[in-house]
Amino acid sequence: MARNTFDQDETLEQGFNMYHVRRLYDYMRPYLKPIIWCMFLMVISSLLGLLGPYIIKIALDDLIPAKDLTGLCIATIAFILSLIGISWIMKNRLITMGRVGQDILIDMRHDLFVNLQKLPFTYYDNRPHGKILVRVVNYINSLSDLLSNGFVNLVADIFSIILTMVFMFVLDTRLALVSLIGVPILMSIMYPLKALQRKAHQKLSTKQSNMNAYVSESINGMRVTQAFAHEEESMRVNEHVCEEYSNAWLGAVKLNFLVWPIMDNVATLTVALVYFSAVFIFVDDISVGLLVAFVAYVWRFWGPITNLGNFYNTIINAMANLERIFELMDEKPTVHDCDDATELPKIEGHVEFEDVKFAYEEDEMILKGISFEAKPGERVAIVGPTGSGKTTIINLISRFYNINDGRILIDGHDISKVTLTSLRGQMGIMMQDSFIFSGTIMENIRYGRLDATDEEVIEAAKVVKAHDFIMTFENGYETVVNERGDRLSVGQRQLISFARALLANPKILILDEATSSIDSQTEVLLQQGLDELLKGRTSFVIAHRLSTIKNSDKIIYIQDGQILEMGTHDELIAKGGGYCHLYTTQYELLRA
Structure with a gap:
């Protein structure tokens, strides 16, 4: 997924190919038994449907002229039974495939969600959450009709077309050949539409993603919007985003709506040619029953072709979304267990940074060779100006990001070589954002x-x-x-x-601005409990209120990604360096 904001269109890194279809088939594979059963039922349904015109032909050409009431009754009963059989088959197909389709969607959504659990912070840092959500919910839901009806109907329609052609050629080869004239005409018209439809549906999915991203962002930021009375601006942006989605939808729908009229006109032209051939060319040996039955078969021939056109619209829309789904599913976790990762044994809490370098972006180094040691049970405070790299350091201890160079050791174990579960399972973390x-x-x-x-x-x-x-x-x-x-x-x-x-x-406790929103009175009470709780645990504390970290065993003063000072509060005050200046400035502000 491209890194962008809600108002920037996403671009696919690769286009659609048959590999996507094969992957979709992999999700269908566990349910092949009910799918094949439904396909078999649909084939029987198609066969029953094709009996109707033939029964009518027999009635018109043989039974009615012969005044065979018994034969007419039998033909009528057979016709009614075929309709009942078709209805029963359709009911069972809808129930079975509806359940199968939803089970497949559950499997796909589960795999997407599992992959989201593995992706690192960097993935979420650079992407609107609404654009992620639309893939898990909307795009997956768009596949429902394709999986519940599309593929089963596709097989049934193809079989119906073949079987109908057999019936037509059996009845009259000449008229059958006439009825096929429309096929190459249709193909020559439909093929150019393919590329246009795919682009239109890709644009539609992009605009839907943008709209979803903005709505999600607006809901999360509603307090800020109302606090600054920016509702009108928010509504204006929303109107613009919705208008772009609406225009994309209209563009896709216009192309979709071209399919049905084209197919209907070609089918009507074919029927007209059949009538013309029967009345003016082959009139001498064409009976009324044969003509009526044949025209019914022609319509039945073009009915499945029309269904295939609708299926084509469905699959074009579904595949545009499927590309986005698999793109997210293929997003590789950059922070993961290495091939030979081992379980981190029960730790004492000895943490070492050895010349650690880190950058969120390759050209902007955040940490420039950080080295320090925290012994088991020590309380380590990390202080410094905003943006100096304090939070980055504690994020690296939990390996939320991969370092660019150096090593981070816990009890002598390189954390890049142990499993994430065994590492994070022995830590307690309270982030600045309390979720x-x-x-x-x-x-x-x-x-x-x-x-x-x-x-x-x-x-x-x-x-x-x-x-x-x-x-x-x-x-x-x-x-x-x-x-x-x-x-x-x-x-x-x-x-x-x-x-x-x-x-x-935990043996290692990480507190990132844990007391930033607690009043001074509550903080005093909290500190009393923490003093007892932190005994025997290695803790890393980031706090802007320096009064809360005076009793730390070690204070690390960091600036511009480098450690400038390290020691106890008294030692750093005595040095008169950056920490002393920061502490003195804050103390004077409090006195003022």
Whole structure:
């Protein structure tokens, strides 16, 4: 997927090819038994449908002239039974293929979601989330009709065309040849439309992606929009995005609507040629029953061809979306277990950075040779100006990104050579953005360790001083909170996230601005609990309020991606360098 914003069109790195069809077939393979059964039923349905015109021919040419009432009754009953058989087959086909189609969509959506779980932070950092969401939901849903009806009907229609041609040639070879004149005419018209339709549906999927991305972004940023009274501007942009989608949709639909009239006109022309040939050329040996039956077969011949035209429209639309789906599915995780990765054993928390270099973009190095050591149980604070690389360092400890050079060791193990699960499973992380899932407060805290008891959850909440405010809610820990915890204050969300991280009982604890939204009084209470909790754990703390890190065992002052100073608070104050200046400036501001 191209890196862009909601108003930039995506471009496919590769066009559609038969490989996509083969991959779609791989998803259909586990369900071949019911699919083949439905195809067999549709073939029987086509055969039953073709009996109707032949029964009419017999009635008109033989039974009615002979006044054979018994034969007419038998023919009528046979005709009715064929209709009942067709109805029964259609009912069972719809039920079976509807279930099969949805099962295939579940499998595809699952594979997409699994791959999304593996993709690194860099993937989400550079892409509108709405453009990712549209692939998992809208584009997958667009395949429903293709999988539930398209392929089964395709086989049935092809068989019906072949069988109808057999019936026509059996009835009259001359008229059968006349009825085929329209086929090359149709192909010469339809082939040029193929490229135009594909481009139109690719553009449609792109504009739909843009619209979805903007709606998602607008919902997430609604508080900011209303706070700055920018609703009119937001609506103007939305109108523009929707208009572009509407124009793309109209362009695709116009091309789709060309298919049916073209096929209908060619079919009508063919029927007219058959009538003309029967009445003016082959009139001497063409009976009324034969003509009526043959014209019915001609319409039945062009009916499946029209269905194939509709299927063509469906597959053009589906394949335009399928290209996007497989593009996301093929996105390779850049952070993954190496081939010979081993399980990281139970750690003590000894962390070493050895000349680590890192860049989000190749031409802009963020960390320029970082080296330090954190011994088990040490509390390490990382401070420095905004954009100096503090958060990047703690993200690298959890290996959310791959480093460009150097090594990061935990208890002597290179973290690039151990499994991600065994690495991250021994860490507790509280990011600056405290994300709250929809559900109860109890469930949100238990996310840190899914097998934790209620008592353990409550104890963790008490340690971080979240228990008291939780109990002020009517349902306490069973209080339901919305996505992102909208009914909670920012400070309350941070405390819940803190309890979640602490519940994991990690050997390495990472706190990125963990107390930035907590008032000073609450912070004092929280610090009391943390002093006990952090004993025996290696912790990395980033905090702009330097008063919270004075008691750290080691303070690392970083600027422009380099460590300029390292030591205790007293040592760095005595040096009078960058940390001292930062601390003194903040202290003076607080006094003022």
